[in-house]
Amino acid sequence: MYSIGIDLGGTSAQLVAVKKGKILFQTSIAVRDNSSLRYILGDLSSCIDKFSITRSEPLVSIGIAFPSIVDGPNNKILSRYVKYPDALDFDLESWAKIKFGAALFLENDARAALIGEYHFGLAKGYENSCLLTLGTGIGSAIMLDGKLLRGSNQLAGNLLGHTIIQYEGGKCNCNGIGCAESEGSGWWLNNKYHEINRGDLCGQGFKALLEPENVGLPVFREILAQLIKVYKTIIINAVHCYDPEIIILGGGIAEGMNTYIPVFQEAIEQHCWISPGAVKIIKSSLGIYAGAIGAACLYLNKDSKAPSNAI
Numbered sequence: 667m668y669s670i671g672i673d674l675g676g677t678s679a680q681l682v683a684v685k686k687g688k689i690l691f692q693t694s695i696a697v698r699d700n701s702s703l704r705y706i707l708g709d710l711s712s713c714i715d716k717f718s719i720t721r722s723e724p725l726v727s728i729g730i731a732f733p734s735i736v737d738g739p740n741n742k743i744l745s746r747y748v749k750y751p752d753a754l755d756f757d758l759e760s761w762a763k764i765k766f767g768a769a770l771f772l773e774n775d776a777r778a779a780l781i782g783e784y785h786f787g788l789a790k791g792y793e794n795s796c797l798l799t800l801g802t803g804i805g806s807a808i809m810l811d812g813k814l815l816r817g818s819n820q821l822a823g824n825l826l827g828h829t830i831i832q833y834e835g836g837k838c839n840c841n842g843i844g845c846a847e848s849e850g851s852g853w854w855l856n857n858k859y860h861e862i863n864r865g866d867l868c869g870q871g872f873k874a875l876l877e878p879e880n881v882g883l884p885v886f887r888e889i890l891a892q893l894i895k896v897y898k899t900i901i902i903n904a905v906h907c908y909d910p911e912i913i914i915l916g917g918g919i920a921e922g923m924n925t926y927i928p929v930f931q932e933a934i935e936q937h938c939w940i941s942p943g944a945v946k947i948i949k950s951s952l953g954i955y956a957g958a959i960g961a962a963c964l965y966l967n968k969d970s971k972a973p974s975n976a977i
């Protein structure tokens with residue numbers, strides 16, 4: 667028995683197959699059209715079919731990590747996202763059952779990534795952790811005392827990117843003002859690149875700020891300084907709100923950010939009301955596959971729709 671996990675992003679989807687603590691297969695698929703879930707589901711189905719032909723054992727569950735508010739325990743997507751706006755109308759449980767005879771599990775993408783790190787990555791052994799996905803947006807997930815934080819509307823721990831860090835700041839896509847995302851995120855960075863007539867750098871994220879030809883220029887230094895300040899603020903807020911032992915940084919924009927981990931660590935030592943060294947910041951060890959790996963592990967935290975010895 668094995669399990670499939672899918673992390674459904676707006677531009678690419680990651681798919682993994684997992685069995686007994688081992689990753690059997692992993693791949694990344696470009697999203698051709700994210701105006702509807704039907705296109706990517708077709709591509710993912712073909713990919714699962716091709717892989718399952720090579721296995722003599724059954725596929726027991728499919729987990730999907732989705733970039734939206736998700737009620738994991740009840741397998742429901744709760745909010746429409748700008749990508750895949752029809753996801754709420756799809757009966758994904760029937761898709762998994764009819765097409766593959768598998769149980770389906772849904773989860774928010776940041777929570778799934780933290781589950782992935784907990785079972786397969788650097789969060790193993792830590793019962794109190796925070797994961798930040800620094801990508802186009804800023805996602806977050808919290809585990810406290812070994813349990814994912816959820817809250818009454820599935821928002822708890824998920825929206826550090828939409829905590830207000832500048833109350834007279836910029837307008838955010840959540841309708842908030844001065845959210846962490848609207849002050850410094852992947853989409854904020856792309857807006858900045860356009861403002862300085864360097865739209866060609868959009869999509870290159872943080873790394874472009876550190877390129878030798880850019881790093882010395884005041885305009886890039888200013889952008890970089892704001893981004894770092896925003897991430898420091900989120901990290902300090904995360905420590906004061908949730909008291910984690912570790913903070914894991916993931917997401918596309920985190921690539922190239924390794925050199926700033928000591929800076930974030932220093933910010934904790936300087937500004938947090940805790941003992942020195944009490945919180946460790948680390949970079950995701952599973953990279954872009956963390957969400958998909960966590961999605962493949964989802965049923966381990968749920969009811970007994972699938973046997974617990976499959977992974």
Ligand SMILES: [Zn+2]
Nearest residue numbers: 828838840845
């Ligand atoms: Zn916001």
